[in-house]
Amino acid sequence: xxxxxxxxxxxxxxxxxxxxxxxxxxxxxGTAIGVLPGLGPxxxxxxxxxxxxxxxxxxxxxxxxxxxxxxxxGGSTTSILLNIPxxxxxxxxxxxxxxxxxxxxxxxxLGISAIGSFIAGTLGVLGVSVMAPTLASxxxxxGPPEYCCLVFLGLMMAIYxxxxxxxxxxxxxxxxxxxxxxxxxxxxxxxxxxxxxxxLMDGVDFVVMAMGLFGIAEILCNLETPxxxxxxxxxxxxxxxxxxxxxxxxxxxxxxxxLGFFIGVLPGxxxxxxxxxxxxxxxxxxxxxxxxxxxxxxxxxxPEAANNAASTSSFIPLLTLGIPGNASIAMIFVALMIxxxxxxxxxxxxxxxxxxxxxxxxYIGNALLLALNLPLINFWVRMLKVPYRYLAVVVVxxxxxxxxxxxxxxxxxxxxxxxGIFGYLLRKFAFPASPFIxxxxxxxxxxxxxxxxxxASGGNFMTFLNRPISAALLLAAGLLMLTPLxxxxxxxxxxxx
Amino acid sequence: MKRKWIPVITLxxxxxxxxxxxxAAEEKWPxxxxxxxxxxxxxxxxxxxxxxxxxxxxxxxxxxxxxxxMVGANSAIAMDHVNKQPRDGYNLFGISxxxxxxxxxxxxxxxxxxxxMVGIMFxxxxxxxxxxxxxxxxxxxxVERLKKGDLTGSNSGIGGMWHVPQLIVANALGGxxxxxxxxxxxxxxxAAAKKEVDFSTSDLSEAxxxxxxxxxxxxIVFDDKPYVLDDITIPPITDFVPTMKGKIAGxxxxxxxxxxxxxxxxxxxxxxxxxxxxxxxxxxxxxxKKNLLPLVDATGAEADKIFEAAxxx
Numbered sequence: 001x002x003x004x005x006x007x008x009x010x011x012x013x014x015x016x017x018x019x020x021x022x023x024x025x026x027x028x029x030g031t032a033i034g035v036l037p038g039l040g041p042x043x044x045x046x047x048x049x050x051x052x053x054x055x056x057x058x059x060x061x062x063x064x065x066x067x068x069x070x071x072x073x074g075g076s077t078t079s080i081l082l083n084i085p086x087x088x089x090x091x092x093x094x095x096x097x098x099x100x101x102x103x104x105x106x107x108x109x110l111g112i113s114a115i116g117s118f119i120a121g122t123l124g125v126l127g128v129s130v131m132a133p134t135l136a137s138x139x140x141x142x143g144p145p146e147y148c149c150l151v152f153l154g155l156m157m158a159i160y161x162x163x164x165x166x167x168x169x170x171x172x173x174x175x176x177x178x179x180x181x182x183x184x185x186x187x188x189x190x191x192x193x194x195x196x197x198x199x200l201m202d203g204v205d206f207v208v209m210a211m212g213l214f215g216i217a218e219i220l221c222n223l224e225t226p227x228x229x230x231x232x233x234x235x236x237x238x239x240x241x242x243x244x245x246x247x248x249x250x251x252x253x254x255x256x257x258x259l260g261f262f263i264g265v266l267p268g269x270x271x272x273x274x275x276x277x278x279x280x281x282x283x284x285x286x287x288x289x290x291x292x293x294x295x296x297x298x299x300x301x302x303p304e305a306a307n308n309a310a311s312t313s314s315f316i317p318l319l320t321l322g323i324p325g326n327a328s329i330a331m332i333f334v335a336l337m338i339x340x341x342x343x344x345x346x347x348x349x350x351x352x353x354x355x356x357x358x359x360x361x362x363y364i365g366n367a368l369l370l371a372l373n374l375p376l377i378n379f380w381v382r383m384l385k386v387p388y389r390y391l392a393v394v395v396v397x398x399x400x401x402x403x404x405x406x407x408x409x410x411x412x413x414x415x416x417x418x419x420g421i422f423g424y425l426l427r428k429f430a431f432p433a434s435p436f437i438x439x440x441x442x443x444x445x446x447x448x449x450x451x452x453x454x455x456a457s458g459g460n461f462m463t464f465l466n467r468p469i470s471a472a473l474l475l476a477a478g479l480l481m482l483t484p485l486x487x488x489x490x491x492x493x494x495x496x497x
Numbered sequence: 498m499k500r501k502w503i504p505v506i507t508l509x510x511x512x513x514x515x516x517x518x519x520x521a522a523e524e525k526w527p528x529x530x531x532x533x534x535x536x537x538x539x540x541x542x543x544x545x546x547x548x549x550x551x552x553x554x555x556x557x558x559x560x561x562x563x564x565x566x567m568v569g570a571n572s573a574i575a576m577d578h579v580n581k582q583p584r585d586g587y588n589l590f591g592i593s594x595x596x597x598x599x600x601x602x603x604x605x606x607x608x609x610x611x612x613x614m615v616g617i618m619f620x621x622x623x624x625x626x627x628x629x630x631x632x633x634x635x636x637x638x639x640v641e642r643l644k645k646g647d648l649t650g651s652n653s654g655i656g657g658m659w660h661v662p663q664l665i666v667a668n669a670l671g672g673x674x675x676x677x678x679x680x681x682x683x684x685x686x687x688a689a690a691k692k693e694v695d696f697s698t699s700d701l702s703e704a705x706x707x708x709x710x711x712x713x714x715x716x717i718v719f720d721d722k723p724y725v726l727d728d729i730t731i732p733p734i735t736d737f738v739p740t741m742k743g744k745i746a747g748x749x750x751x752x753x754x755x756x757x758x759x760x761x762x763x764x765x766x767x768x769x770x771x772x773x774x775x776x777x778x779x780x781x782x783x784x785x786k787k788n789l790l791p792l793v794d795a796t797g798a799e800a801d802k803i804f805e806a807a808x809x810x
Contacts, residue, residue: 046539046566050552053780143693184570187655187678191570191604198577201604202569267684322706323683331539338545340787344706408565409578448678455677456649456693 007129010356013058014364022055022063023361027368030070031376037078037086037211037402041071042327049335057339058354062361064335065315068328069121069362072271072311073369076113076304077380081106082395084215088207089271089307091437092279094214095161096292096299103295106381111240112249112297113304114373120257120305121366124312127261129359133348135265135313136320142266144452145463149473150266151446154273156480157280158435165430166484172426172436179204179436180443187451199411206441208403208412209419213433215399216420219392221427240377241297249301252282256305264310267317267325271310276438278306284483312362318343319355526764527587530561533754534579535591536572541681542700542790543572546618546752547591549784553775558767571595571656573604580607584759586768589615592755595658597807602656609808610758613765614800616772617753618781620791622701623662623719624731628692629711636717639696640737644672648695651688654678658750659685659698662719669738689713700750701726702789721745726789751793751807753800769796 013019033044045064052060075087080097093113100109127135142150158173182193183203194200241249256278263274282302283292292299317323322344324330336343341351348355383391403416426433457463464470531554535547547564555562567575572593582588592612599605627633633642642648643666652659655678667673677694679685682703689697690712697704697713701724707713708726715731718724721742724731735742754772756765775781776794785792795803 042539046564049548053552140691143688143691198570198574201574321687323687327539330541334539334545334548337788338548338784340783342702342706342788345710345712346706407567409567452677452679452693455675458675 003130006352006356007360009353010358010360011363013353013357014062014360018056019059019062019357019361020364022059023066023365024368026063026066027070027365027372030067030072031074031369031372033067034071034074034086035077037084037207037215037399039402039405040087040207040328041068042331043405044071045328045331045335049331049338052335053338057336057341057351058357060335060339061332061354061358062365064328064332065358065362066365068332069308069311069365070369072121072308073114073117073373075307076117076300077110078215080109080113080300081380081384082215082391083218084395084399085210087307088210088441089275089310090304091210091214091272091434092161092275092303093300095279095434096294096296098218099293099295100297100300101384105295105297106384107377108241108245108297109300110377110380111374112245112301114370114377115241116249116253116256116301116305117308117373118366118370119253120260120308121312121369122363123257124261124264124309125359125362125366127309128312128316128362129356132316132320135316136345138262139265139267139317139321139323141469143467144449144456145467145470146473147266148446148449148453149464149470149477150263150273151442151449153473153477153480154276154442155439155446156477157276158438160280160283161276161432161434161438164432168431169435172431172433173439176436176439177443177446180440181447183444186444186448187455199409203444204415204440205406205412206437207406208416209440210437211399211403212416212419213423213426213437215395216416217423217427217433219395220420220424222388223392240374245297249298252278252298252302253305255281255285256302257309260306260309261313263306264313264325265316267314267323270314270325271307272441274306274310275303278302315358319347319358320345322347526767527558527560529587530563531555531558531587531589533562533564533589533591534575535564535566536568536570536575537566537591537593538568539566542619542621542703543591543593543752546754549781550618550754550772550775553778553781554768554771557771557774570604571598571602571654573599573607576605576607576612580611580757582757584757586756586760586764588757589768590755590757592753592804593658594661594750594752594807595656597804598656598661600808604656609801609804612755612804613758613760614795614797614804615754615756615765615768616776616796617751617793617800617803618772618776619752619785620793621658621750621752622724622789622791623659623698623750624701624704624715624724625666625696625698625717625719626686626689626704626708626713626715627696628689629714631692631695631714633695633716634714636732636734636737639716640670642695643667643674644670646673649675649677651677651679651685651694651697651699653680653682653685653699658682659700661750663698665741666719666734666738669741686713700790701731705789719745719749751803753804755804765797772796 033039044067075090076093078084078086079090079093080101083094083098085091085094097109182200184201191201259278260274264270282298283289314325317325318329324333400413403412406412453463533547533551535543537543551562551564579588579590633639650663679688682699686697686699686704686707688694690707704713708715717734718731720733721735723733
């Protein structure tokens with residue numbers, strides 16, 4: 001059977017009344033939980049899992065997948081409006097999205113993120129339907145050494161996330177790496193820096209920390225200067241991005257989609273790394289990098305496109321290798337297992353209807369999400385008209401519930417408050433929080449893959465250079481590291497001439 | 498969105514019902530949701546077990562039984578949390594055989610003395626696999642190389658369910674290997690297929706898709722009898738290491754539901770009855786069959802003994 005016949009068969013499955021309903025339900029639920037910080041897609045999918053026991057396997061996956069990619073649409077909303085990342089992958093969106101909202105461009109930021117998400121999501125599905133089997137072999141080429149170098153490259157990008165001082169950015173990066181070592185040693189299981197707290201054995205929860213560092217810190221800062229409220233005067237007209245904006249960022253959306261798609265194929269943290277990477281690339285390529293961090297529309301478009309494309313392509317390792325790349329995909333894995341379907345290299349032959357039905361539903365789901373999210377923009381922007389003294393209380397309550405729901409524990413609420421105060425202090429002394437977060441996510445991955453590589457190679461560091469992909473990644477990291485230095489020398493020479 | 502409030506509502510109900518629970522007549526139990534805390538992430542074998550039990554036992558007891566994932570430290574964090582809850586039977590814990598390594602690894606002081614068993618649901622079949630085109634072609638060659646001590650082997654975590662059988666085999670042979678931890682059974686199996694390591698240890702079901710698509714070759718099962726998988730017969734470890742005959746039981750992994758000791762016995766009995774009826778259901782039997790999981794179905798005191806034996810080996 002040809003590709004188009006397969007896909008047509010998939011659409012027949014996905015367009016049946018019940019599957020269309022489940023697709024819409026998933027998309028709506030996904031948007032809703034994406035907007036709420038804390039309660040992420042994995043928890044929601046877990047709650048709904050018992051419901052899927054009685055559903056057709058393909059309907060179950062269509063609904064759960066809808067929740068997962070729908071959350072990527074919703075996740076940017078609170079980042080832009082309130083500086084609270086609703087999802088791990090939308091931390092970067094806070095950087096410029098929130099600034100745009102403060103400049104009265106909330107509608108524009110939300111619009112570009114919805115439309116960018118739609119374009120990226122659709123391109124992603126197109127990529128999955130055409131390239132899934134090929135990409136599976138690409139993912140197979142990624143062993144621990146390749147991951148290790150990719151993560152290292154990601155860390156180098158932290159340089160581009162620091163708004164003002166590179167030195168401060170690096171300091172925060174190192175601090176993040178240190179915090180990432182809290183918990184059990186990944187190889188021998190020794191507890192490190194847990195100070196006797198059992199709760200710290202699994203390290204510090206990243207979502208909770210991000211809510212504190214961004215959300216709570218933001219509120220503390222705003223309460224300090226009451227006149228700040230004036231800034232939230234948002235013009236309701238000009239909600240959607242203009243032609244001018246599109247000229248600025250169509251290429252960013254495209255680059256973000258491609259980057260997100262390929263990084264998303266790799267199991268483990270794909271969506272998060274890709275959003276950071278897309279932001280770094282845009283800042284690097286921009287002729288006016290100083291606009292980034294001050295409300296650059298490309299700084300919203302690229303990472304949003306990247307995290308959507310990545311969430312779509314993260315289905316590839318599940319459907320073709322049986323490897324769940326993140327917690328949400330793991331829950332979808334469970335849903336299939338309960339029905340006795342084991343995803344893996346044989347899925348495409350044994351259950352073609354399931355494979356193509358799910359892919360077809362993603363085309364439909366993305367279109368539904370765009371239709372759902374564009375009208376919502378108006379509503380969200382109006383919300384900013386609520387006086388900040390009321391809004392702040394609501395936001396704190398939502399954050400507390402969100403932090404509690406991550407692990408059902410009050411410990412996490414305490415952690416969020418702690419990091420809120422820490423984030424407030426960081427701002428007072430103008431230290432950027434995003435390199436800290438990036439390093440803290442990537443640190444444990446770096447450590448684990450480094451150890452795996454070295455154990456497997458018998459302690460031989462050449463393993464990183466002998467493998468073509470890891471060598472190329474290291475080279476890229478090296479170049480990235482050197483650019484600020486070269487730039488500085490270049491400038492000096494220019495001056496002296 | 499409504500579900501966001503469930504923890505809050507549960508908590509409120511919990512607080513209101515605390516004074517009531519003390520005076521309520523014992524025959525009316527349970528009257529509110531029973532939480533099953535699982536110390537592993539969603540999607541793993543333990544999580545799936547929890548969800549199957551939640552569905553079946555919840556129906557039989559007439560209350561909801563939400564599964565809560567509290568990940569970390571090979572489930573020691575979750576175990577500690579459950580241990581701190583009131584002894585009213587409303588908090589259960591998913592016990593995997595990895596718990597029996599806690600005294601050795603120092604992750605927790607809690608043992609079979611602190612936790613009793615409702616029942617053991619699934620056993621598992623630790624399977625040693627190599628890449629399909631690996632120079633190691635059979636169990637005998639693998640054992641020789643383990644004795645020589647120059648192999649790397651993947652598992653799902655140090656002290657975890659698949660590291661234990663690796664250690665037992667290596668010790669029995671007087672050999673060694675370098676353990677490389679991955680993030681779960683399927684990933685551990687894939688590592689051998691990708692030749693990142695020389696052999697992998699995971700559940701047979703986790704390696705199955707790679708075996709069928711000729712990426713992995715199963716060489717040994719950690720059991721005392723061979724396993725027949727369609728046209729492949731996988732020999733047991735006892736064929737190669739005769740000294741292990743009769744000593745397998747303590748090292749075999751299992752997945753079970755437990756409770757912190759101190760709960761009134763009639764409540765434990767109700768839980769055991771619900772567990773038994775779930776195990777007898779078609780859903781569980783079919784799930785076990787499709788996923789190649791051996792059903793154990795040991796409950797109460799019988800299961801306690803298996804837990805105790807595992808901790809002592």
